[in-house]
Amino acid sequence: MQPIILINRPLVRDNKEFHVSRRKWPPLNLLYIATELQKNNLPVEIIDARAFDYTAADIRKILLERKPDIVFIASEPYDFYQCPNPSLISFYETILAAKESGAKHIVSMGPQATIFDEYLLTNTNLTHIIKGDDPMTAAKVLEHLAKQENFSYTNVSFKNTAGIHLGITQHLENLDELPVGNYNFLPMEKYSANMDIFADKKFSIMTTSRGCPYQCQYCFKKLIGNKIRQMSLPRIKAELDELIKNQKNEAVYFVDDFFTFNKQRILDFCALIKQENYNFIWGCQTRTDSVDKEMLVAMKEAGCIYISYGIESGNQAVENRSGKNLDLKQAEEIIKLTKNIGLIAHINMMYGFPDETKEEFNQTIDFLICHEDYNLPGAIRFYPGSDYYEKLIPGKTLTEIEKISLDLSLTKLKQKDIDRGLAKLILFKKIKRKEYGLNFFYFLLKYLFPKFTTFLSSSRKRGSPRLRTGNEL
Numbered sequence: 263m264q265p266i267i268l269i270n271r272p273l274v275r276d277n278k279e280f281h282v283s284r285r286k287w288p289p290l291n292l293l294y295i296a297t298e299l300q301k302n303n304l305p306v307e308i309i310d311a312r313a314f315d316y317t318a319a320d321i322r323k324i325l326l327e328r329k330p331d332i333v334f335i336a337s338e339p340y341d342f343y344q345c346p347n348p349s350l351i352s353f354y355e356t357i358l359a360a361k362e363s364g365a366k367h368i369v370s371m372g373p374q375a376t377i378f379d380e381y382l383l384t385n386t387n388l389t390h391i392i393k394g395d396d397p398m399t400a401a402k403v404l405e406h407l408a409k410q411e412n413f414s415y416t417n418v419s420f421k422n423t424a425g426i427h428l429g430i431t432q433h434l435e436n437l438d439e440l441p442v443g444n445y446n447f448l449p450m451e452k453y454s455a456n457m458d459i460f461a462d463k464k465f466s467i468m469t470t471s472r473g474c475p476y477q478c479q480y481c482f483k484k485l486i487g488n489k490i491r492q493m494s495l496p497r498i499k500a501e502l503d504e505l506i507k508n509q510k511n512e513a514v515y516f517v518d519d520f521f522t523f524n525k526q527r528i529l530d531f532c533a534l535i536k537q538e539n540y541n542f543i544w545g546c547q548t549r550t551d552s553v554d555k556e557m558l559v560a561m562k563e564a565g566c567i568y569i570s571y572g573i574e575s576g577n578q579a580v581e582n583r584s585g586k587n588l589d590l591k592q593a594e595e596i597i598k599l600t601k602n603i604g605l606i607a608h609i610n611m612m613y614g615f616p617d618e619t620k621e622e623f624n625q626t627i628d629f630l631i632c633h634e635d636y637n638l639p640g641a642i643r644f645y646p647g648s649d650y651y652e653k654l655i656p657g658k659t660l661t662e663i664e665k666i667s668l669d670l671s672l673t674k675l676k677q678k679d680i681d682r683g684l685a686k687l688i689l690f691k692k693i694k695r696k697e698y699g700l701n702f703f704y705f706l707l708k709y710l711f712p713k714f715t716t717f718l719s720s721s722r723k724r725g726s727p728r729l730r731t732g733n734e735l
Contacts, residue, residue: 265305266404267330268292269360270339272311272318272352285456286313287467287515289339291371291397293443298401300444304408311352312339313452318355325363332407333360334400337372341467341517343395343485346373348643348664354386361387367407371400373485376431377646379419383426391419395472395485396434431484437472437493442500445509455515459568459606463513463543466505470498470531474519476549478574479585479653480612482645486519495530499538506540514544515568521546522553529557532564543567545606550593558603569600570608576629577622580615585649590629597633611639613680616654616672620679627683636691638684643667678712685709 270289292308299306311321325333335356338346353374360368371392375382379391390407392400394417406413417432434440445466455465471492474483493501505511522528545568553569561569571593575581578590600607611626626639644651644663654672655663666672670680685708692702 263305263408264329264331265307266299266332266334266408267325267328268296268306268308268334268336269321269356270308270310270312270336271356272316272321273347285341286453287339287341287517288445288448288450288453289336290443290467290469290517291340291395291400292334292336293445293447294397294440295334295401295404296447297441297444298398299404300447301441302401302405304405306447308447310449310452311356313449318352318359321356322359322362325359325365329364330360331365332367332369332404333363333365334369334371334404335360337370337374339372340395340469343373344482344519345643346482346645348660350374350660357386357388369400369403369407371397373482373645373647376484380426380428383419383421389421391429393417393419393429393431394433396432398434398439399432433472433485433487433489433491435491437470437491438497440493440497442504445504450509450511455513457515457545457568459545460513460515460543464509464511465513465515466509466511467515467517468501468505469493469517471518471520471523475523476520476587477585477649479583479649480574480615480642480644482648484647490520490523492524492527495534498531499534502535502538502540506542512542514542516544516546518546520548520552522548522557525554525557529560532560532566535564540565545569547572549588550596551588553596553600555599555603558600558605562603562605566605568606568608570610571597571600572610573629574610574612575615575618575622576611576626577618580618580622580626583617584615594629594633607633607635608637609633609635610637612642613639613683614642614667614670614673614675616650618673618675620675623675623679623683627687630687631690634694636687636694638687641667644672682709682712 270292289310296306296308309321309324337353357368367389368387369390370388375391376393379393382388382391390403392403396417399415399417403413403418417429419429420427453465471490473487473490475488475490505514543565545566547570550571550573573588573593574584574586581588581590597607609630611630613623613626644655644667655666670677685705688705689709
């Protein structure tokens with residue numbers, strides 16, 4: 263039997279305006295699928311195009327050599343489920359490569375596959391799509407296909423001679439069903455955190471829960487849902503045993519959508535780390551209204567060094583309109599507390615909210631400067647499936663969505679306002695670090711002469727430095 267090939271598709275960075283993170287993180291759902299198939303004695307391998315910087319042409323060459331019967335393509339890896347890549351070019355090219363290699367079954371899963379299942383089944387060579395975040399169903403489907411067995415799952419869309427059959431989105435309810443990953447499937451030496459604090463450390467990501475109950479208007483939640491589903495502490499211990507004790511990982515970033523949703527759970531988790539003498543440093547992402555001093559102290563004592571807080575705006579009105587609904591005064595106190603305890607408090611911000619004004623955006627920049635966090639805010643995208651999309655631009659294609667985001671047509675901001683605000687933040691960063699090279703004067707000009715933006719933007723497309731926006735994890 264030919265091995266089932268699981269592919270983490272190439273990362274496309276062809277959008278000249280939006281920054282796409284260059285991070286290389288393990289594709290968790292592919293890992294779970296491969297581990298489960300191996301347990302059932304099926305030959306399987308993972309091709310992580312992102313880890314090796316493979317292009318779609320590289321994938322095509324590999325598939326033509328292997329000639330697999332079954333190919334599974336992640337439209338996006340798990341850590342990109344909340345912020346999918348707007349470009350599907352490499353996804354289409356990888357599907358085509360699978361077809362050209364002679365694959366009889368081409369299966370997919372991920373945010374884009376879930377949203378556009380009918381379109382993809384109609385217009386590409388995909389044969390099956392698993393809707394939602396359930397890798398266990400994916401493994402079962404692949405096993406049935408390999409054994410040429412009939413099957414039926416409500417969360418699987420597929421096509422056959424009778425036409426296209428659409429499933430419904432479902433989530434994996436019991437995370438303890440996930441097998442402890444066999445990390446030998448992955449090129450672990452290729453992964454890195456893309457964060458200075460974890461530099462030179464053997465790195466991986468891990469998830470202990472999925473889902474978020476909050477209703478942020480911009481968030482894509484089709485694949486995570488409102489209900490928080492969590493691993494039990496024994497199941498978490500089993501994964502940490504493999505990652506830390508067996509694989510010798512030195513740094514872990516927990517990609518839970520809402521890591522600190524339950525205080526006692528976090529205290530028990532930290533106690534487990536100390537009890538088992540796990541020797542690693544770690545970080546997580548969460549909200550400022552879900553931590554307190556006791557929790558932060560316990561996390562630091564258990565090896566945590568970094569917390570990424572999603573705040574999104576420095577203006578309370580925008581915060582409330584977006585559905586984030588954090589109290590910014592409380593958020594500032596938590597940021598100060600986090601730093602005083604000795605943890606790195608990373609602030610995530612965005613711009614381009616509907617009806618956002620220059621004054622409101624400038625408050626976001628001033629918030630970051632006040633707390634000496636120089637991570638540039640990211641341009642908001644109106645993902646299909648988000649509340650903003652459904653309310654403001656329903657039915658728009660990905661291409662149309664990108665144009666709307668780039669044109670700032672839903673906001674009151676002008677491009678010069680954004681360029682000037684980002685330039686101000688960069689200048690404060692360079693002043694803080696006493697960096698006064700040519701780039702300093704470039705951004706000084708950008709700040710002092712905002713009407714010069716058009717010229718600078720056109721120059722940027724010809725190779726000049728550009729403002730890198732987005733979540734730099």
